[in-house]
Amino acid sequence: xxxxxxxxxxxxxxxxxxxKTSITASFALLADKAxxxxxxxxxxxxxxxxxxxxxxxHAFMSGNEAVxxxxxxxxxxxxxxxxxxxxxxxxxxxxxxxxxACEGCSVCYRICPAKxxxxxxxxxxxxxxxxxxxxxxxxxxxxxxxxxSGKLVTMVREQAWTVAVDKRLPLIIxxxxxxIGCPVIASLSGVSLAVVITEPTVSGLHDLQRLxxxxxxxxxxxxxxxxxxxxxxQQTERIEAAAEAAGAAILERIRYDRSVTQAQLxxxxxxxLDAAAGNDIRVIWKQVTELL
Amino acid sequence: xTTIAFTTAGHDLTAALDPRFGRAANFLIYDAVQxxxxxxxxxxxxxxxxxxxxxAAETLVRAGVDTLVTGHCxxxxxxxxxxxxxxxxxxxAATVDQALNELLADxxxxxxxxxxxxxx
Amino acid sequence: MEASGKRSxxxxxxxxxxxxxKTTVALNLxxxFGEPVxxxxxxxxxxxxxxxLRCDQLxxxxxxxxxxxxxxxxxxxxxxxxxxxxFRGIVAIGSRALVFPELCxxxxxxxxxxxSGAITERPHRIGTVSTGQSGIIRLVEGxxxxxxxxxxxxxxxxxxxxxxxxxxxxxAPPGTSCPVVATLRECDYLxxxxxxxxxxxxxxxxxxxxxxxxxxxxxxxxxxxxxxLVGLHGYCRSENIPILLSLPxxxxxxxxxxxGELVARVFPEYGLMFAELAAKLKQQLAAAGGTP
Numbered sequence: 142x143x144x145x146x147x148x149x150x151x152x153x154x155x156x157x158x159x160x161k162t163s164i165t166a167s168f169a170l171l172a173d174k175a176x177x178x179x180x181x182x183x184x185x186x187x188x189x190x191x192x193x194x195x196x197x198x199h200a201f202m203s204g205n206e207a208v209x210x211x212x213x214x215x216x217x218x219x220x221x222x223x224x225x226x227x228x229x230x231x232x233x234x235x236x237x238x239x240x241x242a243c244e245g246c247s248v249c250y251r252i253c254p255a256k257x258x259x260x261x262x263x264x265x266x267x268x269x270x271x272x273x274x275x276x277x278x279x280x281x282x283x284x285x286x287x288x289x290s291g292k293l294v295t296m297v298r299e300q301a302w303t304v305a306v307d308k309r310l311p312l313i314i315x316x317x318x319x320x321i322g323c324p325v326i327a328s329l330s331g332v333s334l335a336v337v338i339t340e341p342t343v344s345g346l347h348d349l350q351r352l353x354x355x356x357x358x359x360x361x362x363x364x365x366x367x368x369x370x371x372x373x374x375q376q377t378e379r380i381e382a383a384a385e386a387a388g389a390a391i392l393e394r395i396r397y398d399r400s401v402t403q404a405q406l407x408x409x410x411x412x413x414l415d416a417a418a419g420n421d422i423r424v425i426w427k428q429v430t431e432l433l
Numbered sequence: 434x435t436t437i438a439f440t441t442a443g444h445d446l447t448a449a450l451d452p453r454f455g456r457a458a459n460f461l462i463y464d465a466v467q468x469x470x471x472x473x474x475x476x477x478x479x480x481x482x483x484x485x486x487x488x489a490a491e492t493l494v495r496a497g498v499d500t501l502v503t504g505h506c507x508x509x510x511x512x513x514x515x516x517x518x519x520x521x522x523x524x525x526a527a528t529v530d531q532a533l534n535e536l537l538a539d540x541x542x543x544x545x546x547x548x549x550x551x552x553x
Numbered sequence: 554m555e556a557s558g559k560r561s562x563x564x565x566x567x568x569x570x571x572x573x574x575k576t577t578v579a580l581n582l583x584x585x586f587g588e589p590v591x592x593x594x595x596x597x598x599x600x601x602x603x604x605x606l607r608c609d610q611l612x613x614x615x616x617x618x619x620x621x622x623x624x625x626x627x628x629x630x631x632x633x634x635x636x637x638x639x640f641r642g643i644v645a646i647g648s649r650a651l652v653f654p655e656l657c658x659x660x661x662x663x664x665x666x667x668x669s670g671a672i673t674e675r676p677h678r679i680g681t682v683s684t685g686q687s688g689i690i691r692l693v694e695g696x697x698x699x700x701x702x703x704x705x706x707x708x709x710x711x712x713x714x715x716x717x718x719x720x721x722x723x724x725a726p727p728g729t730s731c732p733v734v735a736t737l738r739e740c741d742y743l744x745x746x747x748x749x750x751x752x753x754x755x756x757x758x759x760x761x762x763x764x765x766x767x768x769x770x771x772x773x774x775x776x777x778x779x780x781x782l783v784g785l786h787g788y789c790r791s792e793n794i795p796i797l798l799s800l801p802x803x804x805x806x807x808x809x810x811x812x813g814e815l816v817a818r819v820f821p822e823y824g825l826m827f828a829e830l831a832a833k834l835k836q837q838l839a840a841a842g843g844t845p
Contacts, residue, residue: 156599157727158572162752183728186570186752204639225660241734241767246660247639285729285762291483299456319571319727320598343813344576344601351599354699372804373811397804405751406782484641484656491635494646509641509653517646 147305148333148433149298149313151180155348157319160368161338163401164422165316166190166410169275171426175312177273178301179280180294180328182266187316190410193271193278201281203292204245206263207238213257220249220258268296270304277304294318294327312433329356334432335363337389341376346383353387363389364432366425370394392428395421434520437463437536438493439529440503444472446530452504455486461529462496486510493519502532508547560717562838565740565769568747569756571727574776574800575746576601577810579724581817582744582834583690585827590689591721593714595736597680597695597707602724605813606687610694613683616710617676618659618703623650627671634663634672643672659706680707682714691719705735712739729763737763742838743771744797749778749785757785761792770841774830777802795837798830 152168154161166187169177179187207228209220214236221229221236228242229249238249250260266283279300281293301313315332318324329335335356339345349365356363365384370377381391400416412419440457441448451457460473473496478489486506490513493501501514502522514521522541526532535541566579580602583592594602603610621634621643630648642657643650650663654677664672680697695711697704704726715721725736737743743764747757757773764771773789778799789796800806806823809816817824 154571156572156601157570183570183730186755189751189755223661223665242738244658244660245639246658246662247637248660248662248665251637251662251666283730285759285766287730292481295456340811342807342811343604344599347601347604348599351699358699369807372807376811402750408751481641484653487641487644487653487656491644491646509656512651513644513646516649516651 147302147311147313149315149331150334150336150429150433151315151317151328151332152336152338153317153325153329153352154319154338155352156340156344159338159340159345160395160401161319162186162316163190163404163411164338164366164368164395164425165314166275167412167419167422168314168426168429169273170410170412171423172275172312172314174310175276175314176301176305176308176310177275177278178297178313178315179278180297180315180324181318182281182283182293182297182324183318185280185282187278188271188280190405190408191273191275191278192408193269193273193280195269195271197270199268200264201266201268201283201293201296202262203265204263205247205260206240206243206245207247207249208259208261209236209238210257210259211235213255215255215257217254220253223248223252266293268293268300270300276310277308279304291324291327294324298328325352325355329361332361334429335361336392336429337363337365337384338368339365339380340369341367341373341380343376346376346380349380350383350387353384353389357388362432363387364392364429365389366392366395368395369397371396390428390432393421393424395425434500435465436496436498437465437500437502437533438473438496438498439463439532441529443529446470446528446533448529450502450504450524450526450529450532452525454501454503454506454510455481455489457489457503460489460493460496460498462498463533484509487513490514490517490519500536502536502541506544506547511544511547561720562741563715563721563723563739564742564744564834564838565723565725565737566744566746567725567733567737567760568727568745569729569758569760570752573746573748573753573756574774575727576724577806577816578744578746578774578776578798579722580605581815581823581827582830583722584688584815585817585824586689586720586722586831587828588689589691589719591691591693591715591719593711593721593723594692594694595708595711595723595732596726597697597704597711597732598726600694600696603685603692603694605815606685606690606692607813608685608687608692610683610685610692613681613696615676615678616680616682616695616707618657618679618706619661619674620654620657620659620677621652621663621672622675623652624671624673625649627669629669629671631668633666633668637662637666658703679703680710682707682710684714691716704732708732708735712736729759733763734767737767737769740769742834742841743769744774744834745771746774746776747785748776749781749783751783754783754785754788758788761794770837772797772834772837775799795833797833797837798826800826
């Protein structure tokens with residue numbers, strides 16, 4: 142499969158908890174041949190629905206962190222004064238670096254008059270290639286309080302591309318991260334289509350508008366789907382009108398359906414149950430394939 | 434136009450031209466005087482958390498490249514290359530040798546600005 | 554935590570993933586706090602709180618980060634700045650240094666190492682922090698500029714706008730990565746919001762791991778509590794984490810929320826539940842050695 146023939150779809154939500162992951166898992170099962178990429182690396186949940194068998198596991202290194210060698214430290218305090226991130230604290234007579242607060246900028250490492258600071262690479266988490274009943278899946282887990290999920294997202298996407306080329310699969314489906322910050326930018330740039338899942342709430346509309354602005358900024362076509370639309374039909378109308386005005390395609394709505402939680406409990410995607418919401422998602426999948 | 438860089442995942446002139454710049458695997462460097470090629474890995478660009486294009490541009494400048502042929506080049510990388518006097522040619526050819534032929538036949542025009550939004 | 558004895562306590566509300574009702578809990582808790590309280594919207598990528606409070610906000614002060622500027626007349630092209638920078642925020646090319654403010658983390662290292670004094674620093678806008686008042690609630694809202702990916706400095710600026718003599722509730726962004734850590738710094742207690750689903754429990758475990766890493770006392774609010782099919786109560790018992798409130802899976806809550814109203818103000822029985830939550834939190838803080 143040459144790269145030009147591979148399409149990439151990312152499922153986003155702005156605000157979390159809108160059903161993005163359940164819908165992504167359903168898409169993966171409905172797609173005939175696709176690679177799944179779990180780019181929601183802050184809270185990767187796709188594996189809870191698709192029970193992947195891990196085939197490869199790799200450490201994920203990113204950036205560096207400063208570490209004081211206590212035996213060489215003269216406790217002059219120059220490092221603490223030069224740190225803009227409040228990452229160096231005095232602890233009695235010693236100085237210590239808070240690894241959580243350290244940005245890895247290297248200033249203390251360069252400035253230490255006693256050369257008592259090391260600057261090793263930082264392990265931030267791990268990434269995996271697995272097989273699932275919907276096909277291959279690339280996913281990752283960041284360490285607790287680890288930084289830099291933007292790079293991990295890029296890595297997951299790159300690995301998904303490699304798998305797609307190797308296994309001749311024409312489609313990559315990414316479960317995107319929440320928010321509009323660096324992980325989202327990393328998951329959005331250069332994709333063929335972004336499907337935005339939203340809810341009919343005041344926050345839903347607000348988040349959607351910010352997300353569509355971001356997609357426009359990166360020239361990515363968008364399609365919008367309102368989940369649990371019947372909770373507030375009026376707000377659903379407003380959201381769809383705003384999305385259309387912003388140039389997004391409007392997809393079928395998904396109704397409020399408790400089977401979504403039932404499916405989760407059974408480690409299944411909604412479309413694997415005989416559920417009303419599953420039928421809505423089937424219609425949406427057909428619309429999405431036409432937009433791709 | 435003596436030291437020309439092409440983005441690719443391969444190692445010779447028949448390899449595919451990679452449309453990405455910052456996160457391309459390798460740069461194939463063609464010496465138009467010696468008619469020779471060498472490969473520079475884009476290790477630092479690919480492993481950069483952010484600013485991959487900038488890092489890749491620095492790598493090329495350090496290697497003494499004066500011309501770049503690639504698919505797309507983002508605004509930050511373009512700025513670095515522009516300041517260093519490296520000419521950027523956007524090209525949609527499938528392989529490196531096709532891209533080289535198009536360049537030598539004068540069928541490509543040097544970009545005046547970045548052709549895509551940065552993406553990192 | 555090195556909180557000064559004088560500062561009033563700070564409670565962060567967080568969850569491993571979005572959509573668990575974190576903002577709902579933070580808002581209703583603040584509304585029923587029984588005394589003046591600050592509410593900080595640290596979800597700077599998607600600040601939503603004022604959609605519910607609708608207070609007139611003061612002119613938002615800008616959040617700026619210091620980025621370098623190079624005086625070409627003094628730059629001798631030595632390259633020390635580019636060599637120091639870990640983030641490609643400044644790049645030395647030939648006899649010039651180029652600045653990329655979007656990538657700069659504001660560490661100040663380049664100005665520090667420049668041997669010819671060619672680098673000074675100037676403020677670069679990355680977001681806003683605004684304040685407003687709604688009844689007993691003093692709102693502090695952070696908002697990231699679209700397209701900016703550096704979240705922690707904006708959250709830091711939100712924390713700096715909090716008054717020391719009032720208690721504060723901080724609504725954290727979703728997940729467990731750097732922006733959440735930036736919110737939790739200098740907090741005294743972490744209130745985790747979850748729901749009794751496999752996703753909810755999985756993400757709660759990640760959040761608890763973060764609380765342990767940061768040495769923070771924590772308690773749980775169960776949202777959409779129905780039958781506990783995933784063993785949420787057993788997990789909390791085994792980890793010795795108190796469940797401070799269970800909100801029923803009541804469609805009315807979702808409907809009130811979708812209209813942008815506070816459930817604690819619309820239904821007196823919910824008002825009582827949140828007032829009780831506030832009382833329990835104050836007890837927890839007293840037990841944890843805080844000074845409520």
